[in-house]
Amino acid sequence: MSDDIKTLWQNQATEYVPMPLEEVRKKAGRLHSRVHWRNIREYAAMAVVVPVFGFYIWLFPAPLMRLGSALIIAAMFYVAWQLHKRGATDKLPADDASSTWTGYYRRELERQRDALQRIWTWYLGPMVPGLVVFLVGASLQTPHAAQKQAWIAGTAALCIAVFGGVWALNAWVARKLQRKIDELGG
Amino acid sequence: MTGANQDESYRLAVSQHGAALGRLVRAYEADPELRRDLLQDIHVGLWRSFAGFNGQCSMRTWVYRVAHNIASSHVLRRKRAAKQVSLDTLEELPDGGNLEESTGEKQRLAALMTMVRTLKPPDRQVILLYLEDLDAAAISDIVGLKPGAVATKIHRIKAVLARRFREGVAP
Numbered sequence: 001m002s003d004d005i006k007t008l009w010q011n012q013a014t015e016y017v018p019m020p021l022e023e024v025r026k027k028a029g030r031l032h033s034r035v036h037w038r039n040i041r042e043y044a045a046m047a048v049v050v051p052v053f054g055f056y057i058w059l060f061p062a063p064l065m066r067l068g069s070a071l072i073i074a075a076m077f078y079v080a081w082q083l084h085k086r087g088a089t090d091k092l093p094a095d096d097a098s099s100t101w102t103g104y105y106r107r108e109l110e111r112q113r114d115a116l117q118r119i120w121t122w123y124l125g126p127m128v129p130g131l132v133v134f135l136v137g138a139s140l141q142t143p144h145a146a147q148k149q150a151w152i153a154g155t156a157a158l159c160i161a162v163f164g165g166v167w168a169l170n171a172w173v174a175r176k177l178q179r180k181i182d183e184l185g186g
Numbered sequence: 187m188t189g190a191n192q193d194e195s196y197r198l199a200v201s202q203h204g205a206a207l208g209r210l211v212r213a214y215e216a217d218p219e220l221r222r223d224l225l226q227d228i229h230v231g232l233w234r235s236f237a238g239f240n241g242q243c244s245m246r247t248w249v250y251r252v253a254h255n256i257a258s259s260h261v262l263r264r265k266r267a268a269k270q271v272s273l274d275t276l277e278e279l280p281d282g283g284n285l286e287e288s289t290g291e292k293q294r295l296a297a298l299m300t301m302v303r304t305l306k307p308p309d310r311q312v313i314l315l316y317l318e319d320l321d322a323a324a325i326s327d328i329v330g331l332k333p334g335a336v337a338t339k340i341h342r343i344k345a346v347l348a349r350r351f352r353e354g355v356a357p
Contacts, residue, residue, distance in 0.1 A: 006318075008291060008294060008295055009317040012212075015208065015218070015222070021193055021233075024230055025233070027230045028230045099251065099330075100251065100327070100329060101254050101255055101308070101311055101329045102331060104330075105307060183272075184308065
């Protein structure tokens with residue numbers, strides 16, 4: 001019976017068409033440009049945020065708002081460096097694919113889990129000082145005390161909700177990845 | 187490895203294992219368009235990988251490792267993948283009728299394919315390599331599980347296949 005099933009499996013018709021070597025080489029080159037575009041997408045947030053806050057440094061006279069803007073720009077460079085350092089930006093999907101599956105799969109899952117678990121240290125956390133300084137600077141520009149308090153409370157609540165939401169979502173995905181790692185055993 | 191050797195190893199690998207790669211991608215991806223892309227990714231990955239191949243394992247082991255790893259990464263990236271189960275769960279699920287007696291070869295193959303696609307990556311790899319007629323030692327070398335664990339999985343696979351296709355378990 002096992003042999004019957006194996007025969008059934010091995011004799012199935014597939015759409016398999018041999019791929020000429022030239023085409024393989026061409027696609028390998030395209031894969032590089034795909035990774036190149038993926039890298040550009042990952043840095044796109046930086047390309048938006050840096051000019052905007054660069055403009056703020058020039059636009060706003062308040063020193064705290066200028067300092068906050070500069071800190072946010074510095075944080076964006078730090079995040080970009082972290083993305084690069086973590087290897088997510090310069091590796092092709094097939095790299096390191098010749099190790100045993102368990103080792104390969106475990107490393108992939110652990111890399112993703114670690115990045116998500118430590119998102120405060122390399123993504124969210126570096127943004128906080130700049131945002132806080134910028135918002136405090138902006139609130140000081142508001143002339144009325146009541147408006148100032150409302151402004152601070154509103155923006156702080158919004159930041160906590162956004163950052164907290166991002167953190168909670170990432171922590172949830174990291175726990176799912178950990179369960180998959182646990183299933184691999186030993 | 188030199189460029190010429192890399193090309194030659196790739197050609198040899200494809201001539202010997204190309205058809206198996208075609209079956210492998212069918213078990214990993216149901217959508218024909220995505221399946222074609224996956225197969226191309228595997229070919230490109232295989233060619234690239236031969237730059238680092240120095241006979242540290244057999245060519246068959248190398249080819250299956252690269253192919254399964256790329257296919258597993260593909261499954262991992264699919265956000266809306268169907269729910270996957272382990273062999274343990276599969277053993278407990280109802281088998282859906284006597285496929286051996288009531289259906290033709292095409293339907294039996296379709297039923298087998300559906301069953302394979304529901305399995306989680308490690309179990310799916312073991313069953314695919316088993317269906318390609320590799321022994322427990324070779325499967326262990328590719329997947330990275332201990333030979334005893336592979337043997338246990340193969341035993342379960344045989345039981346599930348026997349129950350679903352209504353015949354005795356092969357020794």
